[in-house]
Amino acid sequence: MNAPLPNAVLPTFERRALPPPMLDALKARFGQRCSTAAAVREQHGRDESPYPVTPPDAVVFCESTGEVAFVVGLAAEHGVPVIPFGIGSSLEGHLLAVQGGVSIDLSRMNRIVRVHPEDLTVTVEAGVTREQLNREIKDTGLFFPIDPGANATIGGMAATRASGTNAVRYGTMRENVLGLTVVTAAGEVVHTGTRARKSSAGYDLTRLFVGSEGTLGVMTEVTLKLYPLPEAVSAAICHFPGIAEAVDATIQVIQMGVPIARCELLDANSVRAVNRYEKLSLREQPMLLMEFHGSAAGVKEQAEVVQAIAHEHGGEAFQWATTPEERTRLWTARHRAYFAALQTKPGCRCVTTDTCVPISRLAESINDSRREADEAGLPYFIVGHVGDGNFHLGYLIDPDKPEERATAERLSMQMVQRALKLEGTCSGEHGVGLHKMGFLLDEAGAGAVDLMRQLKRALDPKNILNPGKIFAL
Amino acid sequence: MNAPLPNAVLPTFERRALPPPMLDALKARFGQRCSTAAAVREQHGRDESPYPVTPPDAVVFCESTGEVAFVVGLAAEHGVPVIPFGIGSSLEGHLLAVQGGVSIDLSRMNRIVRVHPEDLTVTVEAGVTREQLNREIKDTGLFFPIDPGANATIGGMAATRASGTNAVRYGTMRENVLGLTVVTAAGEVVHTGTRARKSSAGYDLTRLFVGSEGTLGVMTEVTLKLYPLPEAVSAAICHFPGIAEAVDATIQVIQMGVPIARCELLDANSVRAVNRYEKLSLREQPMLLMEFHGSAAGVKEQAEVVQAIAHEHGGEAFQWATTPEERTRLWTARHRAYFAALQTKPGCRCVTTDTCVPISRLAESINDSRREADEAGLPYFIVGHVGDGNFHLGYLIDPDKPEERATAERLSMQMVQRALKLEGTCSGEHGVGLHKMGFLLDEAGAGAVDLMRQLKRALDPKNILNPGKIFAL
Numbered sequence: 001m002n003a004p005l006p007n008a009v010l011p012t013f014e015r016r017a018l019p020p021p022m023l024d025a026l027k028a029r030f031g032q033r034c035s036t037a038a039a040v041r042e043q044h045g046r047d048e049s050p051y052p053v054t055p056p057d058a059v060v061f062c063e064s065t066g067e068v069a070f071v072v073g074l075a076a077e078h079g080v081p082v083i084p085f086g087i088g089s090s091l092e093g094h095l096l097a098v099q100g101g102v103s104i105d106l107s108r109m110n111r112i113v114r115v116h117p118e119d120l121t122v123t124v125e126a127g128v129t130r131e132q133l134n135r136e137i138k139d140t141g142l143f144f145p146i147d148p149g150a151n152a153t154i155g156g157m158a159a160t161r162a163s164g165t166n167a168v169r170y171g172t173m174r175e176n177v178l179g180l181t182v183v184t185a186a187g188e189v190v191h192t193g194t195r196a197r198k199s200s201a202g203y204d205l206t207r208l209f210v211g212s213e214g215t216l217g218v219m220t221e222v223t224l225k226l227y228p229l230p231e232a233v234s235a236a237i238c239h240f241p242g243i244a245e246a247v248d249a250t251i252q253v254i255q256m257g258v259p260i261a262r263c264e265l266l267d268a269n270s271v272r273a274v275n276r277y278e279k280l281s282l283r284e285q286p287m288l289l290m291e292f293h294g295s296a297a298g299v300k301e302q303a304e305v306v307q308a309i310a311h312e313h314g315g316e317a318f319q320w321a322t323t324p325e326e327r328t329r330l331w332t333a334r335h336r337a338y339f340a341a342l343q344t345k346p347g348c349r350c351v352t353t354d355t356c357v358p359i360s361r362l363a364e365s366i367n368d369s370r371r372e373a374d375e376a377g378l379p380y381f382i383v384g385h386v387g388d389g390n391f392h393l394g395y396l397i398d399p400d401k402p403e404e405r406a407t408a409e410r411l412s413m414q415m416v417q418r419a420l421k422l423e424g425t426c427s428g429e430h431g432v433g434l435h436k437m438g439f440l441l442d443e444a445g446a447g448a449v450d451l452m453r454q455l456k457r458a459l460d461p462k463n464i465l466n467p468g469k470i471f472a473l
Numbered sequence: 474m475n476a477p478l479p480n481a482v483l484p485t486f487e488r489r490a491l492p493p494p495m496l497d498a499l500k501a502r503f504g505q506r507c508s509t510a511a512a513v514r515e516q517h518g519r520d521e522s523p524y525p526v527t528p529p530d531a532v533v534f535c536e537s538t539g540e541v542a543f544v545v546g547l548a549a550e551h552g553v554p555v556i557p558f559g560i561g562s563s564l565e566g567h568l569l570a571v572q573g574g575v576s577i578d579l580s581r582m583n584r585i586v587r588v589h590p591e592d593l594t595v596t597v598e599a600g601v602t603r604e605q606l607n608r609e610i611k612d613t614g615l616f617f618p619i620d621p622g623a624n625a626t627i628g629g630m631a632a633t634r635a636s637g638t639n640a641v642r643y644g645t646m647r648e649n650v651l652g653l654t655v656v657t658a659a660g661e662v663v664h665t666g667t668r669a670r671k672s673s674a675g676y677d678l679t680r681l682f683v684g685s686e687g688t689l690g691v692m693t694e695v696t697l698k699l700y701p702l703p704e705a706v707s708a709a710i711c712h713f714p715g716i717a718e719a720v721d722a723t724i725q726v727i728q729m730g731v732p733i734a735r736c737e738l739l740d741a742n743s744v745r746a747v748n749r750y751e752k753l754s755l756r757e758q759p760m761l762l763m764e765f766h767g768s769a770a771g772v773k774e775q776a777e778v779v780q781a782i783a784h785e786h787g788g789e790a791f792q793w794a795t796t797p798e799e800r801t802r803l804w805t806a807r808h809r810a811y812f813a814a815l816q817t818k819p820g821c822r823c824v825t826t827d828t829c830v831p832i833s834r835l836a837e838s839i840n841d842s843r844r845e846a847d848e849a850g851l852p853y854f855i856v857g858h859v860g861d862g863n864f865h866l867g868y869l870i871d872p873d874k875p876e877e878r879a880t881a882e883r884l885s886m887q888m889v890q891r892a893l894k895l896e897g898t899c900s901g902e903h904g905v906g907l908h909k910m911g912f913l914l915d916e917a918g919a920g921a922v923d924l925m926r927q928l929k930r931a932l933d934p935k936n937i938l939n940p941g942k943i944f945a946l
Contacts, residue, residue: 118728119831161673172671174680175648190920196829197861198645199898200634200684202905202913202943203925207647207680211673228730255591257701259732298771356669360591388670425672432675440675447663451932452676458931459924470675 056097073187086153092433126155161211168387230293263387277340355419356428390428529570546660559626565906599628634684641860703766736860750813828892829901863901
């Protein structure tokens with residue numbers, strides 16, 4: 001088993017210098033939109049991971065695919081790293097400029113390029129956030145379901161193959177990206193995919209770029225599938241005597257093929273944190289937060305089946321939230337669980353895990369992880385997209401206490417070891433970044449990682465695209 | 474626009490010799506399971522495409538991943554092409570040994586390796602056919618929905634990113650392969666993916682191999698998602714005054730988000746052929762053949778919505794098939810439409826098209842293609858997975874009349890041109906093979922095809938894996 005890169009210490013990479021002629025060329029083209037100010041660089045040298053800030057040498061705010069191509073073309077010429085930056089919500093250190101270079105900020109590329117409601121597709125620039133997208137297409141009666149919690153950019157979500165609460169029904173970014181505009185390592189612009197729902201025409205470049213974490217190309221436009229807003233939506237919470245019961249109920253729901261749209265677990269710690277942070281009064285015991293989409297009758301039927309299953313497993317106090325306001329309140333609470341938990345230990349950082357296992361092994365995976373965390377005595381919380389077999393256990397550590405960090409990393413490693421033994425994955429949705437490079441090797445094996453390396457070398461021979469992430473070259 | 478490779482003429486490739494030491498080594502290891510008999514070689518040098526038989530120099534019947542690795546390792550050493558062979562149902566010339574070499578017959582690798590009903594997953598050897606799979610897992614209450622019509626092998630289906638009648642609800646091989654065992658060009662064995670439903674761990678090697686048509690590796694085991702057999706299944710046929718009306722009804726069904734499981738179009742020519750071939754008495758006008766999966770109430774509700782939509786578009790004589798026997802009869806008829814159509818013109822071959830377009834453009838795409846076919850005077854038939862925007866127009870040509878072939882290829886090219894203009898694809902599910910290499914270039918553009926070439930060169934530097942397919946190197 002390969003240990004994760006300890007969060008305290010960055011792997012040592014040689015920083016590559018930004019040659020003055022390149023900086024001059026950037027300034028000439030971008031003016032004020034090319035910044036070397038310390039504050040701007042620092043803001044682009046961090047994300048939600050607990051790694052220390054590692055700033056790029058410059059930040060360029062691009063406004064078009066052509067501008068991105070210009071920056072990457074220059075970078076190729078000078079052998080300088082480029083790091084695509086969306087909104088900075090990565091949890092795994094994706095955005096850190098470990099070898100220096102230029103951060104390409106895509107947040108100003110935030111236009112909805114084309115909506116085709118009649119085809120259930122939309123093309124957006126990479127810097128559009130998921131909340132913005134859903135706001136802007138509201139009038140079409142359609143929505144984009146992928147919801148990782150953070151208001152991430154679509155480009156960032158594609159880059160990490162994100163998913164989140166709706167994936168159990170609608171799939172992940174893997175299933176919902178139809179095509180891409182990508183700037184290659186040579187600074188060329190290519191288009192992948194079409195607007196057709198399926199295709200067998202050649203290698204699946206789209207899915208090669210999705211999840212490649214900025215290491216194979218810079219995505220500038222993304223074409224997505226949309227879905228009709230369901231005729232009826234209903235959300236419910238249900239409390240369980242213990243996590244095991246909540247998870248067992250979930251397993252049965254999935255095995256029966258109930259088309260549940262969301263099925264989220266919060267442990268008592270998360271509920272407690274959320275109550276305090278959001279001024280709610282949820283019962284402070286493990287709960288499932290569920291959502292059902294469909295026709296009015298279909299939603300009712302699904303809910304009845306799930307209610308019966310929950311009841312069998314000791315679930316009680318099934319409470320409905322049918323108005324949009326109530327639903328929004330619950331989901332906001334769920335999405336803020338991470339930040340709520342951080343508040344429970346002032347000044348703490350969070351070491352987050354992201355394992356995903358075959359559904360029948362989920363209870364075992366969560367229970368053993370909890371037991372180990374309890375034994376270690378670190379405060380923690382659990383939230384999970386349990387319908388997918390994916391959950392996050394966050395260890396709250398004092399950044400000034402190396403022993404807490406070491407304990408959290410040991411526990412995290414044990415969790416991953418268990419997930420792999422159960423034929424699962426070290427990362428359900430956050431990506432590898434800096435943190436899970438060792439885990440990836442354990443999971444995929446040296447042979448498969450070597451294939452990845454060969455692909456990387458083929459598409460980015462100078463190793464300028466977000467170097468130092470996913471695997472060591 | 475690049476013309477397709479005319480079916481009559483194979484592109485000229487240099488055949489590479491099979492060195493006697495390699496043949497000796499194969500014979501020593503495989504004995505009778507290595508054949509150079511003309512009949513065996515010819516059987517492995519053809520598929521359902523109209524290309525002339527192009528036999529390999531030898532055929533090896535492998536029974537394990539280790540044996541495949543042995544063959545590929547030898548081939549790498551000697552620079553000899555290898556072509557994975559399942560059941561020979563390709564429509565695009567994938568299996569032809571255009572540069573000679575060894576056909577690796579995987580049909581004896583037909584074991585169900587592991588079923589995990591509790592996780593809704595199964596791992597099979599690549600030579601298992603889809604009908605065998607569904608037969609062998611019947612007792613689990615689960616099924617594998619992907620159904621391209623032909624009783625293809627799972628390996629072949631993965632290699633061409635196949636889909637078929639159920640894709641509108643369950644997705645294609647792209648969405649339903651969780652992991653693979655692959656023999657690389659170096660003869661190494663790698664595993665991709667896990668049994669978890671989703672993962673963000675590294676490059677998506679699984680989806681890179683899915684659809685790579687044997688050119689990046691030889692798949693020997695495939696892990697698939699399974700689905701609970703629906704509580705209720707109902708099939709219905711509905712006749713329409715014209716194709717346009719049937720397609721318009723389909724478009725509306727999809728736009729409304731009805732979770733229809735299958736939605737197939739047959740034109741009057743197909744119905745006529747099927748009536749004759751299967752001794753049925755369907756009304757000889759365009760029809761939709763639909764299937765609904767869900768709870769009893771859900772199926773009823775879906776069917777009511779669809780019936781109302783069909784009625785608005787002039788659909789009539791909605792007929793139900795609720796018993797498994799009736800359903801089987803209808804679907805058997807649908808699956809045999811291709812062979813039934815071939816019978817209507819004795820001695821003919823079929824030039825098949827496979828475009829797929831955004832759903833709102835489907836009517837236009839089909840209507841214009843029909844008009845052109847009518848004007849050209851060639852007999853043809855249309856069947857379509859219209860819920861996906863994918864349809865096949867088959868031109869029936871006399872193989873001895875080059876002018877018929879030329880006409881069919883011209884019509885096919887016009888269809889593809891139109892599909893690309895409508896932001897669709899030249900191949901929804903059959904793959905590129907030999908036939909659509911020019912079309913792929915038109916669709917993806919030189920830049921994207923060049924990325925594909927770079928990937929191919931990286932993973933198969935000696936170009937031994939099914940060379941000459943998808944693109945010219």
